[in-house]
């Protein structure tokens with residue numbers, strides 16, 4: 001029976017891989033990898049020599065039919081992204097949808113993803129939350145900010161280090177400087193950092209230094225207490 005198994009990989013710390021993920025990667029007929037070099041490093045570390053097949057976001061539409069044809073021969077493919085869970089701000093969704101349309105079984109293993117530890121580390125309410133992922137750089141950016149400002153739940157954004165301060169400033173402009181937030185940098189790595197404070201405090205903290213590494217921004221939702229800050 002053909003099957004696609006999405007396998008979350010570490011987001012920095014190579015110990016963050018489940019026993020089941022290792023078994024699935026070993027047993028799969030092939031591993032679809034966003035970047036075969038990054039996946040190759042992980043597989044070497046785990047002593048796995050399953051065949052790797054490239055699966056790039058830029059040719060995701062093109063690769064689909066070829067992969068579906070191979071799966072239909074009865075293969076089981078695992079899918080790995082560069083970091084974390086495939087499909088979360090990474091390629092995966094199109095292939096999952098295509099598999100479902102072709103009655104190919106799809107299974108996503110639970111495992112590492114950056115937004116969960118960032119949300120929990122923030123100390124902001126995590127009973128309900130909004131995952132925004134990456135904001136558009138230009139077109140539609142302002143519309144997204146206006147939408148986010150009205151959300152009554154904690155929101156989680158992915159951001160690059162060189163855009164961090166600009167994004168914090170834009171969030172502060174539209175949500176008010178006192179809105180609580182957290183910047184999680186280099187999660188699971190040696191220099192992990194979770195800086196909590198108001199948006200204005202975070203701007204001050206990060207404006208004075210060169211920011212490097214991978215970043216998640218978590219922002220408090222709109223509520224009666226912070227409503228007045230925006231006006």
Ligand code: SAM
Nearest residue numbers: 011084085088089113114158159186187214215
């Ligand atoms: N698939 C991944 C996941 O499940 O989280 C996300 C991949 S996305 C292309 C990469 C972004 O995820 C980074 O720019 C950053 O915002 C976030 N990210 C990934 N690893 C991280 C880490 N160790 N610390 C903080 N943020 C991280």
